[in-house]
Amino acid sequence: ETTLRAAAAKAGLFFGVAASPGRLTSIVGQEFNQLTPENDMKPSTIATSSGALQNTGNADTLVNYAQTNNMSVRGHTLVWHSQAGALQGASQATLNTFIGNALNRWGNRIAYWDVVNEALDDNNTGNRRTQWPHTLNRDANGDGDFFDTGDTDVIRDSFIRAKQVVQASGLTTKLCINDYDVEGLTVQGGVQNRKANALYDIVRNYRQYIDCVGFQGHFNDNPNSIITNDLQANIQRFADLGVEVHITELDIDDDLSNNDIGAGQAENYRKVVRACLNVAKCTGITVWGISDSESWRSSERGLLFTGGNGSYQRKAAYNAVLDELNQG
Numbered sequence: 001e002t003t004l005r006a007a008a009a010k011a012g013l014f015f016g017v018a019a020s021p022g023r024l025t026s027i028v029g030q031e032f033n034q035l036t037p038e039n040d041m042k043p044s045t046i047a048t049s050s051g052a053l054q055n056t057g058n059a060d061t062l063v064n065y066a067q068t069n070n071m072s073v074r075g076h077t078l079v080w081h082s083q084a085g086a087l088q089g090a091s092q093a094t095l096n097t098f099i100g101n102a103l104n105r106w107g108n109r110i111a112y113w114d115v116v117n118e119a120l121d122d123n124n125t126g127n128r129r130t131q132w133p134h135t136l137n138r139d140a141n142g143d144g145d146f147f148d149t150g151d152t153d154v155i156r157d158s159f160i161r162a163k164q165v166v167q168a169s170g171l172t173t174k175l176c177i178n179d180y181d182v183e184g185l186t187v188q189g190g191v192q193n194r195k196a197n198a199l200y201d202i203v204r205n206y207r208q209y210i211d212c213v214g215f216q217g218h219f220n221d222n223p224n225s226i227i228t229n230d231l232q233a234n235i236q237r238f239a240d241l242g243v244e245v246h247i248t249e250l251d252i253d254d255d256l257s258n259n260d261i262g263a264g265q266a267e268n269y270r271k272v273v274r275a276c277l278n279v280a281k282c283t284g285i286t287v288w289g290i291s292d293s294e295s296w297r298s299s300e301r302g303l304l305f306t307g308g309n310g311s312y313q314r315k316a317a318y319n320a321v322l323d324e325l326n327q328g
């Protein structure tokens with residue numbers, strides 16, 4: 001096959017891209033069969049303080065484009081500490097209102113929703129972030145059961161609400177939890193990845209409400225990086241819990257300090273694709289933008305194309321991904 005989407009489809013995957021309305025040139029529909037709004041479905045854009053929807057125009061543009069081009073959509077994102085906008089510090093009840101409104105607004109036009117994004121702390125502690133303290137009393141009586149009366153957890157309760165809405169409205173939309181630095185079993189130096197372990201525990205405990213796990217995949221181009229080591233094994237252990245796994249925001253820093261002019265980056269892309277292909281329940285990969293110059297980390301040249309404004313050139317990384325997908 002000669003496009004990413006055709007090669008991926010043949011291998012049983014989706015291959016997607018994050019975009020804004022201003023980036024919807026023909027390459028998007030030609031190369032990709034899944035679309036994630038990079039910013040236009042974030043609470044800061046679409047939520048009012050009561051959990052009602054507002055400013056959905058850009059989101060609609062993206063959803064309509066996806067439908068026209070036979071692409072699935074990943075909604076991004078409902079509950080997030082950053083870009084929370086009017087929902088900053090909101091009660092669980094208000095978050096629940098917003099979750100219901102957003103899920104019902106687009107219904108089955110959204111295949112996957114990131115219900116909860118980046119809920120875990122940095123620094124490999126395995127702790128929750130502190131931004132939703134009023135919504136966390138996970139195991140009030142300390143008996144290890146998170147479902148007792150009085151137990152509250154913004155992660156659990158948001159998924160319970162989302163699942164209720166999906167069932168009540170007869171939707172097929174799948175409900176995902178998404179995070180970064182959770183991709184490997186270990187982090188550099190061979191240290192246990194406590195953040196990944198914490199995510200694993202969340203999915204294991206609440207899996208009746210969670211359909212899918214997103215590993216963001218904002219990687220660096222380091223020969224010792226987790227890409228080379230245990231990405232596939234980590235994908236596999238989540239898959240073994242019964243959830244789908246996706247690489248949701250892939251970009252790989254091209255570290256020119258090793259003078260390999262993109263070759264190391266291309267090999268790392270190949271490894272990510274291979275890890276996903278090797279696990280049946282890893283069902284798709286999304287790159288976080290089209291071209292280096294249009295990326296949130298543009299100085300790191302992490303994407304598959306150079307160029308801009310609709311005029312793009314394929315990089316070695318593009319060829320590696322296409323080739324690996326074609327190998328199935």
Ligand code: G3I
Pocket residue numbers: 038039082083216249296
């Ligand atoms: O559109 C406005 C523009 O009108 C204004 O003049 C300009 C001045 O600051 O800002 C523009 O908005 C920026 C927006 O990107 C669009 O370019 C925001 O400031 C900027 O904060 C925003 O950054 C986004 C970032 O999330 C915000 O947290 C990036 O585009 C987006 O790629 C990034 O995506 C996140 C995922 O949602 C979650 N995972 C990590 C990932 C990378 O940080």
